[in-house]
Amino acid sequence: MARVLLVAHWDWVLYNFRLPLAKMLRENGFEVTFVCPNGEYIPRLLEEGFRWINWLVIRRSLNPVAELYSTFHLASIYKREQPKIVHHFTIKPNLYGSIAALLTGTKKVINTFTGLGFLFSSHPLAVGLRRGVLPLAKLTFKASKGWSVFQNRQDLETCLQLKLVLPERAVIIAGSGVDTRRFCPNHVPPSSNHGRSVVVLMAARLLWDKGVGEFVEAVRVLKARGLQVEFWLAGRPDSGNPMCVPEEWLKKWQEDGLIKWLGHRDDMPNLLQKVDIAVLPSYHEGVPRFLLEAAACGLPLVATDIEGCRVVVRDGVNGFLVPVKDPHALANAIETLIKRPELRRQMGIASRKIAEAEFDERIVLNKWLELYDRVMKSD
Numbered sequence: 061m062a063r064v065l066l067v068a069h070w071d072w073v074l075y076n077f078r079l080p081l082a083k084m085l086r087e088n089g090f091e092v093t094f095v096c097p098n099g100e101y102i103p104r105l106l107e108e109g110f111r112w113i114n115w116l117v118i119r120r121s122l123n124p125v126a127e128l129y130s131t132f133h134l135a136s137i138y139k140r141e142q143p144k145i146v147h148h149f150t151i152k153p154n155l156y157g158s159i160a161a162l163l164t165g166t167k168k169v170i171n172t173f174t175g176l177g178f179l180f181s182s183h184p185l186a187v188g189l190r191r192g193v194l195p196l197a198k199l200t201f202k203a204s205k206g207w208s209v210f211q212n213r214q215d216l217e218t219c220l221q222l223k224l225v226l227p228e229r230a231v232i233i234a235g236s237g238v239d240t241r242r243f244c245p246n247h248v249p250p251s252s253n254h255g256r257s258v259v260v261l262m263a264a265r266l267l268w269d270k271g272v273g274e275f276v277e278a279v280r281v282l283k284a285r286g287l288q289v290e291f292w293l294a295g296r297p298d299s300g301n302p303m304c305v306p307e308e309w310l311k312k313w314q315e316d317g318l319i320k321w322l323g324h325r326d327d328m329p330n331l332l333q334k335v336d337i338a339v340l341p342s343y344h345e346g347v348p349r350f351l352l353e354a355a356a357c358g359l360p361l362v363a364t365d366i367e368g369c370r371v372v373v374r375d376g377v378n379g380f381l382v383p384v385k386d387p388h389a390l391a392n393a394i395e396t397l398i399k400r401p402e403l404r405r406q407m408g409i410a411s412r413k414i415a416e417a418e419f420d421e422r423i424v425l426n427k428w429l430e431l432y433d434r435v436m437k438s439d
Contacts, residue, residue, distance in 0.1 A: 062089070062090050062091065062144040062145065062436065063093065063145075064085055064090045064091065064093070064143060064144065064145045064146075064432075065094075065113075065138070065146045065147065066081070066082060066093070066095065066149070067095040067146060067153045068095075068148075068149040068150065068153055069117050069119050069152050070096060070097070070099065070300070071094075071096045071097065071100070071105070072100075073096075074094050074105065075101035075104055077149075077174075078236065079105070080425060081428055082094070082108075084428065084429060086110075090145075092111075093110065093112065093113060093141065094112045095113045095134070095137060096112075097116065097118075097119075115130070115133060116129070116130060116133050117133070117152070119301075120299075120302070130156060131156040132163075134157060134160040135164050143166060144168060144436070145168040146160075146166055146168070146170070147172065148169070149172045150172070150173075151193075151197075154171040154197075155196065155200060158201055158203075158204040159200050161204050161206070162200065167205070167439075168435050168436070170206065170208075170209060171208050172209045173208065173210050173211070173215055174235075175215065175368060176215050176218060176219075194222065194224070198223055201224055201225055201226075202226060205226065205229070206229065207229045207230075207435055207438075208226070208230045208231070209230075209231055209232075209233050210230065210231070210232050210233075211234055212346060212347060212367045212368050212370075213232060214368075216232055229438075233424065233428060233431065234424065235349060235352060235424065236424060237352070237419050237424030238355075238415060238419050238420070239356075239420075239421045240415055240416050240421070242329050243332065243353045243356035243415075244329075244356065244357060245333075246334075250335060257289055258290070258336045258337065258398050259289075259290045259292060259334060259336050259337070260291050260335070260336065260338075261292045261331070261332070261338055261339065261354075262292070262293050262339045262341075263293075263295055263328070263331075263338075264340060264342065264348075264350060265301070266293075266295045266304070266305040266310065267301055267304060268305055270341075270342045271340065271342045271384075271385075272293070273305075274385060274386070275339060278387040278390040278394060279291045279391075281387060281391040282394060285395070290320060291318065291319045291320065292320045293310070293313075293322065294322040294331065295322075295324060296324040329353075332353060332354055332357040332359065333357060335357075335359060336360075336404060337360055337394060338350065338351065338355075338359045338362070339361075339362045339394065340362075340363045340364070340369065341362075341363065341382070341384075341387075342366065343366070343385070345366060345368030345369055347368050347371050348368060351369065354411070355414055356412065356415040356419070357411075357412075358412040359411055360378065360379050360404045361380075362382065362393045363381060364383070364384045365381040369381065372419070374410070374414065377407070377410050378408075378410035378411040378414055379407055
């Protein structure tokens with residue numbers, strides 16, 4: 061039985077996005093072990109019957125000594141476990157995992173880029189980090205002869221231009237898919253029930269570069285226009301990210317009557333059935349899970365005109381695309397959907413069809429299985 065290590069620097073990533081992949085691999089004869097730091101989701105992973113190995117790494121750490129220790133600790137895990145395949149998720153595990161693979165002679169490596177994220181942003185800290193990280197990444201990713209998986213073509217092209225990855229071992233798989241059996245439309249549109257207000261939802265990690273500020277500013281614009289609408293914001297601040305939105309801001313916006321802050325929600329299928337419009341004004345994305353889930357629930361979508369969102373949102377078909385960092389354009393798109401219930405219905409139907417045809421979890425998992433088959437047969 062081929063042993064696979066699924067490696068991330070946050071247990072939340074593995075539980076929320078990679079559990080279906082782990083189950084599919086197990087069903088197809090692989091022995092799957094999760095490798096990540098200890099966290100609140102570890103008991104849930106263990107309840108699913110998987111092994112877990114604690115990796116000593118800190119998401120936000122930039123301490124060279126600590127980062128070197130984390131890399132060697134991962135290498136010690138690879139040496140002990142002797143995996144057939146190591147599969148890394150996000151930039152830090154991709155880099156440290158590739159180094160660990162080189163140190164231990166682990167030959168089959170998959171690096172998954174779930175959006176280029178903070179490292180490729182314009183944040184001053186990110187600009188400085190790139191100067192040190194990219195040369196090392198370029199050397200390491202190629203030396204390990206790893207397979208690179210991207211969620212959209214623009215991220216792939218960016219990394220090819222930077223010569224970070226091997227073109228013959230780079231593939232696109234649009235996220236982790238969505239379970240269209242769990243996420244399904246409400247047969248009675250929420251706003252048609254008892255004449256209540258239209259509900260607009262944004263759900264994401266609460267980071268500035270997810271467009272939280274633009275969403276709140278758009279709400280201000282729409283409320284100034286006198287629209288009686290409920291604006292919900294789901295998610296919690298991610299203190300491990302430099303772009304984290306402070307909790308006091310979220311509480312202040314709620315106190316001011318701009319938004320209803322829902323916090324973290326584990327019941328997204330139920331929540332989305334209470335919503336009329338899904339919004340994500342993010343600056344950069346791989347393929348946003350929230351938009352996939354909202355599409356599967358038959359909702360019209362409003363998102364920024366970036367590659368990751370364009371994968372899901374077809375402008376004028378199942379939603380609207382607006383410029384990045386433009387709250388007024390965002391407000392106008394939302395207002396159009398608020399005032400046109402028949403358009404919401406038509407776009408929602410289109411969203412569901414797109415989700416079923418392109419992003420159903422079973423379709424996406426088959427693509428992962430095909431990749432694993434290629435990796436197993438490769439040199």
